[in-house]
Amino acid sequence: MNILIYVYNGITMLDAIGPYEVLRNIDGAEVNFVAEKIGSITADSGFIDLNVKHTIDDYSEADILLIPGSTISFMKEMKNKNVLNWIKDIDKTTKWTTSVCTGSLILATTGLLRGLKATSHWKSIQLLTDYGVIPTKDRIVEQGKYLTAAGVSSGIDMALYLSYQLVGEKETRAIQLTIEYDPDPIFDSGNxxxxxxxxxxxxxxxxxxxxxxxxxxxxxxxxxxxxxxxxx
Known part of the structure; x- marks a missing residue:
């Protein structure tokens, strides 16, 4: 199973790494980070870099495509025709096309979500309407093969749901335990x-x-x- 996570400068790192920690534990899964160019990708915090070894030109198909979001850099990606065209081409081959946080806005710009429901970070969700997408304030929104997750941490929930769809409850429960995902925040202000x-x-x-x-x-x-x- 070939899983691609597209990354770019300014991403919110947990948008990519959270789902990665779930998906890499699926038996038979091969997860690769891809960018426009090989090299260092810097997070929106400015403190974390990701060394990317594969470019989007290396892949013309995937079973799963995941597009993470960012605080503001997603707006640049929304204007990147090279990336948008690649997403549309890869989408023709995927079983699932997914996003986390404002990654749904990048996906929406391609036109693939037009007429569908989708979610995003609460601060930017209304921007989806500009692309004919119906904003839906759920943590995870499934529309056919399209899965969109709300802000940042919801990517973990989305990846676990995706795992359940792919390999069932037994393995997904084990993956959840593997990463000890048992959220119990000190305050109930995450929504x-x-x-x-x-x-x-x-x-x-x-x-x-x-x-x-x-x-x-x-x-x-x-x-x-x-x-x-x-x-x-």
Whole structure:
């Protein structure tokens, strides 16, 4: 089973690594990170790099394609015709095409989600409407072979659901235990519907801070329209 995770500079690392830790434990799975160019991919935090050894030109088919999101760099990927065309070509061969967080916006730009329901990070989910996609505030949204997950940590849940569809309950339970995924957070504020106004405000400030750090002033100016829409 060939699984490709597309990565790019500015990704939120857990969007890619969370699902990877689940999917790599599926018997017979071969998981590869791919980018436009071989070399170092830097996370939106600026502190973590991923050494990518394969380019998108190395692959013309896959059983599963996963597109992670980012704080702001997904907007650049949404304009990258080379990547968008590659996604559409790979999608013709996949059994499952998936995304995490704002990765769904990259996927939506290809037109593959038009008329379908999808989810994304709570801060950017309404941008899906620009591409004829129906925003759905569920943690995981399944539409045929398309699986979209909400923000960041939901990628783990999505990967476990995908594992269940591929290899069944017995193996998926074992994978969940292997990574000891037993969430029990100290606070119940991980969903927008559960967060109070002050928590939401502080979260938005933190997201804005990472966005400015990720792109800098010139990048923010280039993506001003989309950023302003996200901040409403």
């Amino acid at each position: 927008l519907s559960k967060a109070d106004k002050a928590t939401k405000h502080l979260a938005e400030k933190k997201l804005s801070k990472v966005a400015f750090k990720s792109l800098g002033l010139i990048g923010m100016m280039n993506h001003a329209k989309g950023i302003l829409k996200m901040m409403k």
